[in-house]
Amino acid sequence: MIDIRGWVPGIRTVTTYKVSWLPRDLVAGIVLTTLLVPQGMAYAELAGLPAITGLYTSILCLLAYAVFGPSRILVLGPDSSLGPMIAVVLVGSLGAGADPAEAVALASALGLLTGVLLVLAGVAKLGFLADLLSHPTQVGYLNGLALTILVGQLPKLFGFSVDGEGLIAEAKGFVEGIADGKIVPAALVIGLFGLAVIVGLRLWLPRVPGVLIAVVLSIAAVPVFGLEDRGVDLVGSLPQGFPPFTVPAFSFSDLGVLAAGALGITLVSLTDTISTASAFAARTGQEVRGSQEMVGIGAANVAASFFQGFPVSTSGSRTAVAEQAGARTQVTGVVGAVAISLLLLFAPGLLRDLPQPTLAAVVIAAALSLADLPAMTSLWRRRRVEFGLAVAAFLGVAVLGVLPGIGIAVGLSVLNVFRRLWWPYQAVLGRAHGVSGYHDVSVYPDAERMPGLLLFRFDAPLIFANARVFRDRIREFARTEPELKWIVVAAEPITDVDTTAADVLEELDQELNEQGISLVFAEMKSRVQEKIVRYQLTKTIDPEHFYPTVEDAVAAYRQQTGAEWNV
Template sequence: MAAHATSRLGALPRAVPGLAMLRSYRPSLLGKDLVAGLVLTTLLVPQGMAYAELAGLPAITGLYTTILALLGYALFGPSRVLVLGPDSSLGPMIAAVVVPLVASDGDTGTAVAYASVLALMVGAITVLAGVFKLGFIADLLSRPTQIGYMNGLALTILVSQLPKLFGFSVDADGLIGEAVAFAEAVSDGETVGAALAVGAACLVLITGLQHLWPIFPAVLAAVVLAIAAVAVFDLADRGVELVGELPSGFPPLTLPTVPIGDLGLLLAGALGISLVSLTDTISTASVFADKTGEELDGDREMIGVGAASIAAGCFQGFPVSTSGSRTAVAFQSGARTQVTGLVGAAAIITVLVAAPGLLRNLPQPALAAVVIAASLSLADIAGLRRLRRQRRSDFVLALVAFLSVALLGVLYGIAAAVGLSILNVFRRVWWPHQAILGRASGLRGYHDTAYRETTEHLPGLAIYRFDAPLLFANARTFRNQVRRLAAMEPRPVWIIVAAEPITDVDTTAADMLADLDTELDEAGTRLVFAELKDAVQAKVRTYGLAALSDDRFYATIRTAVEAYAATHAVTWVPGSSPYRLD
């Protein structure tokens, strides 16, 4: 009984890494973690409020979310330096789900309930993905689609915040609608000069300092100066909208409820948000694991970020993700453990309890500047240019992902980006690279004739390489190409398939091979395989393909070529192979 209890106690720190960290915490680290936590707080407060409004929610919910995300990840997350919280990339997605559902009444309480349910769903999906080791789903967004998606998201965020920066609001949906409404409002003279001045000044200050002095808390400087400007220049009397008094204290534990009929729409949104959150978290965690020398545990990272979203959802919060910029600030400020996040959470709680009016004079255009600065950091124009130089098909993929987000909206855009990534993989399996191999003077082995000038060949022999698993999707492609080779003049006597890249053969492809072999034999051409992996050969045998006997398989291309030359008494002759791919 005692041994069983000891086992349970030993398993607890493994399930809750934060407890293990606290049990072994060295007091000598407290100074660095304390300083890093306080520096981080200066960024967490304004960004949390700004990203909450970006999600269509009250600013205070951003602070609630930040606190619970820090606490949840500190307990369940494996990384010692990763910082979670409200995120600019998730804000538009949350708004895209929540705003249409509450559009009829516009009640903020209802919006918060929907966002909290969304957080619980995202958290549950993410935790389950970690428990069942489904980290590979983060790979559903390829790098080109990520670049396109992020650029589209950056443009969407920028356009959505321009009205607030100029001191007015617009009633429009979608990127084009918001852009047109903004342009019409500006032309109609609705711009509030004082609002634009303070917002533009904050934006220039933030972007300038981030470029010239990255470690300096540029957002804090902009916020402090904006609040000071309100007092000095009476900006409230000049039409500048302020954040106003925040609720004091901490929200109670709340289990949100929404109509059952809306759960399906929320779940669809939660799946997209989970994917983006996981992709962001895994990529950021990988970078900082390299910096700190830690080993990345993707499954535990998913559990950690899921726990953070669940914690936020229980206290009037919304879904969260990892922030690369905030993690970088914490790391550069000396963060060594999750205590940094605990210090940040405690500092925000202190603000809410002891000084809730501290930010009441913060101008809304300043928050818009914070969000726009974040959107500019999401944009990766250089990445698009690099893709255009490196691979035109990947550039087109990124461009389509960008247009999907910009024109269809964030949720449809992420669905399109995932679909494009999957289709791109399928396309490469469907139409893999194929080659005819030959011998080149001065080089050992057999080489792709499209890239090497071959100088000799064996009459009647074609060496064909197929660079993909042989599956239902590409079986027709393989068959048609082999048929075209077999029909060339002079008709090949043997077609050797350089099969080292063929890592699998499914039943559809096996049936195709059986039919193709019979067809070629009747026409006088023999199909043989070289370098097919033992595991794949064994699989082919289990399919019961009598035609593909053991004498059709050779360990290397060289042994297959030597067998052909010996069987047909031919020697190498000058000149390149007469066989070509279409």
């Protein structure tokens, strides 16, 4: 019998809820709302959509995740990392300056497609797809995304707009706008003020809601300083009430752009959700249920798409705010959704005087939090190859755009895995003074070698991609090592041998036998050795040439040859 509570965790939350948790969840929900409203509006505009859609999206995704999401504390909503991706899809399909209604419809279709992909991935237990973005490529991608967002918001912060698409075009338009004297001084002042408040409080008083304070002070400054008369654009009154239920519709010609965008957004959402869920689960002692997380965030996207919403993801910053405010369950998110709904129903004019440069400051502050320059520095110090991967991912996003950038990031991650399999680390081993066991002679150059014996370690599964690399290295030893009798492969790192590698091993062993050299294996895992037997390689490779340890192989060689160690 299917346990419906496993697929609908909200039932478990209701049946196990303790009344003592309610005060904390209520307070945390109200505190969370102060962040959800301005960020939701700002990230909607970042995606090229009306600000109000950010609130619609926040309401529905919070309610849906409360029903289908497994985490007691994660908070979903419009996200700064998804905004540029959504904007790219809208521009790619509708072009710049599209009708807002058409943009909302297409964004809803994108949310529906993304949600369906996430739900299907969750049902199929494909959480491992999050691993397609390695840490170095994530760092490079997010840094490129941060720069793209920052440059795209600078004109709005300075009080004007540009028509360029992409980082280079937007940067050029921004510089030209400054040169042409388009700066609105009052807009720049209020925008920089909001940015200083948000960033300053984040650094020195992280528990204080800097976004809320910046929004409230900016709204208060509008009538006091007459900012609207000074050319500062305002949000204006929001539509009153709730959007009608609308089935997302799109034309067949849009399917290609939507599918590409949905795949990219799905991967980013999945990576963000798994990493954020893991981080907070470790702090609260909960278990991460990756497949159900995908179902939960997928349901959130689907629900939002039917009410003029757009794709959403997990937010680390909003989750942290909820946790700090004392949130115990997803009731916190429900309280936030209800509070936003009440705002739309009874006080839609409350944010009328919110300056657009302040929203730009909110987005820029989020972009700065995405950037991770210390991680780039760390990669440079620790491993230059992975630093190069991060730089390539950064340039892919910055130069080619967000969607191509994530494609490059995924491609680089996969190629890096393949590179490690293709050219794995290889080492000749020797006996180092004062250290037990056998070690890499490149690390211990004074390590002893035994005449006629070569100890070799190959740090990868032996498969079609690297079998010939293994063969060529062994052939090189046979050609260059004087009076070689045994080549002992320290096979502990070899976790697999496929049929292609088996054929190569058979050919190689016959070739070595003709030269009077024995191919010997030590520390081979039992499952790998079973495959060797199944491939019938023991007809060629002497079954006695498999030893449980390298020490046993060395002892057998010494017994047969009488050889002793020397330098």
